[in-house]
Amino acid sequence: MTPARVLAFAGSARAASLNKRLLRVAADAVAAAGAEVTVIDLDDYPMPVYHGDLEAREGVPANARKLREMFLAHGALLIASPENNGSVSALLKNTLDWVSRPLDGQNGLVPYQRKVAALLAASPGGLGGARGIAHLRAILVRLGVLVLPEQFTLPRAHEAFTGEGALAEPRHLASVTGLARRLVEIATRLAD
Ligand SMILES: Cc1cc2nc3c(=O)[nH]c(=O)nc-3n(C[C@H](O)[C@H](O)[C@H](O)COP(=O)(O)O)c2cc1C
Structure with missing residues (x-):
């Protein structure tokens, strides 16, 4: 069986991002569950705020094209x-939004279709980013992604990691590991 290919990224650019830390833990769990994981940093793909006139004048930015290719090359x-x-x-x-733009005659939804996603969020606040993740779920479903019903939110995230970047609470790691395994299970089935 070919291993599922998972594209992993956080929605924050900052170097000390709590979400990047959580993503790293989850990506390791996905790899341990048998998938190939590509972790990317959106800070390496700067692009302008979407503007229709700019798109009409200059087309889709090079970094959005690169990301689109990355999306196409991964099943999850x-x-x-x-x-x-x-x-x-x-x-x-x-x-x-940029990745969803039609390109070279291809429908903009193609990079999202037949994909499965697992969502996580980290916040210093008490809700762990639960409200934001609900919006993200709605956006991805709109784009045609199958979003796992399971998700993981990490409240008080600034206190949740060890100095080495691991999750301090075993129950948190267990939840992330469960989510990662589920993602790999479904992605592997979809890839067949
Ligand atoms: C403009 C702005 C709005 C924010 N709104 C919320 C919010 O609604 N809920 C929340 O839990 N945290 C909120 N935060 C705090 C972020 O969760 C916190 O900065 C977090 O560390 C950002 O993620 P990162 O560490 O991955 O960069 C907000 C931060 C900024 C800059």
Whole structure:
């Protein structure tokens, strides 16, 4: 059986991002469950805020094209999403929007179709980004992604990691591991 290919990214660009830390733990769990994981940093793919005139004038930015290729090359998505004012980060929404643009005669939804996603969120707040992740789920479903009903939110995330970047609470790691296994299970079935 070919291993499932999972594209993993966080919706935050900042170096000390709590969501990047959580993503790393989840990506390791996905790899341990038998999938091939590609972890990318959206900070390496800067692109302008979506603007229709800019697109008409210059086309889809090179970094959005690169990301689109990455989406096409993977059967599953693992996303750790910060919560900004009760929704997803502007960075994450902008990225998803650019990747959804039609390109070279191909429908913009193609990079999302037949994909399964697992969602996580980390926040210093008490709800762990639960409101933002609900919006992310709705966006991805709209784009045609099968989003796992299971998800993981990490409240008080600034206190949740050890100095080495592991999750301090075994129950948190167990939840992330369960989510990762489920993602790999479904992605493997979809890939067959
Ligand atoms: C503009 C803005 C709005 C925010 N709104 C929320 C919010 O609604 N809920 C929440 O839990 N945290 C909110 N935060 C705090 C973020 O969760 C916190 O900065 C978090 O560490 C960002 O994710 P990161 O560590 O992955 O960069 C907000 C932060 C910013 C900058």
